[in-house]
Amino acid sequence: MRALFDLTAAYEPTPEQRRDAVPPVEAVLFDFSNTLFHMVDTADWLRSVGRATGREVPSEATADDLAMAAARPDVAAAQHGRDLSDDAHRAAMRAWFAQVPVLHGVEDTAIDLLRAPDAWVPYPDTADVLQALADRGVRVGVVSDIGWDIRVHARAAGVEHLVGTWVLSCELGVEKPDPTMFTTACTALDVDPRATLMVGDNPARDGGAVAVGCRAFLLPSEFRLGERGLGAVLALLG
Template structure:
């Protein structure tokens, strides 16, 4: 069952003593993955990779080609049929692939080569950490905090962590496609806390979506929401270090 943000999950209810006592210090930090600690490579880079894999690089040499493709992607994503495909897409790899194929078939450059495009989307090096991701994760580990990831993602994001040598800095990953649930389902946050051996009230959730990531507050977690902007420089994760004290 998916609870609303206004319910306290039945699996976690603070006692009167807990609510009257001082707020516990943070012992664990959970991070969203996409657009919080990692970002996809830029659109132009991805398109060139797709073009190389599909034999369509010549199409990208035309003046303004990338801008045209970008516009078609935006327009196609607004179509009701495409919007419907995105619902629950991160619940399984199959649903996500179907959603992407249904979107990309509306784009001239990607039509007919959707599977090549999908391979380039999921390659280990197709996602990269923000410049401040590794320093902040290491600083948290140095302070003795446990670290987890809670993500709506359609494949095993651990491949991206490993590719960039960050897997040793993350203790646990709770991924929607492996759990059959998407945020803000409280069970995802509660599982992440349980995997880390951390009490929800002693855990901080960091993300960029106030509804999905902010849903952690219904489980007793503290939540820090980053601006939902397409950052290429530092993400602003150093603020997390100030929050944990």
């Protein structure tokens, strides 16, 4: 009868685990984009492209062009699997930026500036929460669908030392919700998935952690500049 009601899981708890109390959280895994860090304002990025290329890059008009280009079927199709490798991400971004008149011909410069150390910044509460977890002895990992090495942004923000492991789709060759993303992080942190909390903003991707036995906490999927609400993670841990 269980097969009629249970969700498909990538793990099978033992009979003892089914009866025992839920273990306390010993590790927290965080999504990166729009959970711990966010990209700088699009206008700021476009200004940096203009300075680097010597082109006039009107931010409002270019932002509109970016949105229209993203809606093209060929551009949308090119984004599938873009976070599986560095090369795949570059190809996807080139396909997009090539359809934006002012970025045509300088696609690689735009991509490099999108990945610049200061192009992604932490939310105001990111460092405090990561430090609080470290002070409690809670292990921390980042599990991200991303096309480049985002450690550079954490290093620039001075928080890289607070993360024990980085599991990136571009390095592993799979994306969330593939169980490998979560189990790889748990193994690296030497923690039982059942004693691990995944924090993100995408139910389909980040919520996939429950299939390996993790708990999950989902933030509202909204773009923010102020605090992200990460303090709730500390409250969940008690």
